[in-house]
Amino acid sequence: MTEQSTTEATNGTTILRPDHQAIVEMVAPKSSVLDLGCGTGELLLTLIKEKQIRGQGIEIDEQAIYKCVAKGLNVLQDDIDPGLSDYEDQSFNYVILNQSLQQIEHFETVLKDALRVGRKVIVGFPNFAYIRARVQLFFLGKAPVTPSLPYLWYDSPNLHFLSISDFRDYCWAQNVLIEKSVYIGKRGYVKHFPNLFANLGIFLISRQ
Numbered sequence: 001m002t003e004q005s006t007t008e009a010t011n012g013t014t015i016l017r018p019d020h021q022a023i024v025e026m027v028a029p030k031s032s033v034l035d036l037g038c039g040t041g042e043l044l045l046t047l048i049k050e051k052q053i054r055g056q057g058i059e060i061d062e063q064a065i066y067k068c069v070a071k072g073l074n075v076l077q078d079d080i081d082p083g084l085s086d087y088e089d090q091s092f093n094y095v096i097l098n099q100s101l102q103q104i105e106h107f108e109t110v111l112k113d114a115l116r117v118g119r120k121v122i123v124g125f126p127n128f129a130y131i132r133a134r135v136q137l138f139f140l141g142k143a144p145v146t147p148s149l150p151y152l153w154y155d156s157p158n159l160h161f162l163s164i165s166d167f168r169d170y171c172w173a174q175n176v177l178i179e180k181s182v183y184i185g186k187r188g189y190v191k192h193f194p195n196l197f198a199n200l201g202i203f204l205i206s207r208q
Contacts, residue, residue, distance in 0.1 A: 020043050022202045023043065023096065023124065023202060024047060024050055028051070029051045029052055029053075030051070030052050032055075032091075033053045033096060034057075034087070035055065035056070036057075036097050037058070037060075037098075037100030037103070037104075039059060039061075039064050040064045040067040040068060041059075041064075044068075044075075048073075056075070056092075057073060057074065058075070058080055059078075060079050062077065080100075081109075083106070083113040084113040085113075087113075090116075092117060092118045093120065095117055097110070097114060097122070097123045097124070098122065098123070101125055102161070102162060115176065115205070119206065121204075121205050122203070122205075123202070124201065127164050127195065127198050128161040128166075129164065129165065129195050131196050164195045164201040165195045175207075175208050176205050176208070177206050178203055178204070181204070182202040182203075183198035183201055185197050185198045
């Protein structure tokens with residue numbers, strides 16, 4: 001991911017991206033965090049500033065890593081798809097997979113390793129069952145393009161098109177505990193029928 005974490009409001013104050021704000025609220029102060037697929041490091045930098053975390057990132061894109069280094073972040077260049085065999089069990093308080101889990105080939109391998117390495121895991125992903133995606137697919141008969149799924153079908157890095165309900169069912173089947181969930185729509189947090197009205201799902205999960 002290379003999206004910016006923050007924007008500037010008209011009065012000069014900083015506004016976090018909604019998914020980053022939700023993640024910041026889930027992370028305890030002064031904890032250790034491993035951000036998988038950290039992009040240009042905006043989320044890591046925000047967590048360091050706001051929660052005083054000890055953070056490390058992993059990113060495969062070389063240009064993104066240069067931007068992380070320019071921010072003074074500790075980021076390694078690596079491919080997370082084979083797993084996290086170099087890391088010991090529960091070596092971080094949190095492992096973050098925000099907007100990256102749907103882009104990796106070996107979904108289960110990476111998620112299970114994240115749950116091994118982190119005491120808690122934060123997962124964020126676009127909801128493929130979002131109402132705008134459903135409408136486009138039903139009426140246009142074409143692969144949907146939405147703010148959370150902005151790519152054309154032939155140019156998409158996404159390999160897994162999962163919904164909020166899909167992920168909840170997966171966690172139940174794999175004995176993974178959902179400690180907290182936040183659903184984000186066009187106008188903010190979604191409280192009712194998130195599988196229909198939320199375009200992003202953010203989950204705090206752990207092993208039972």
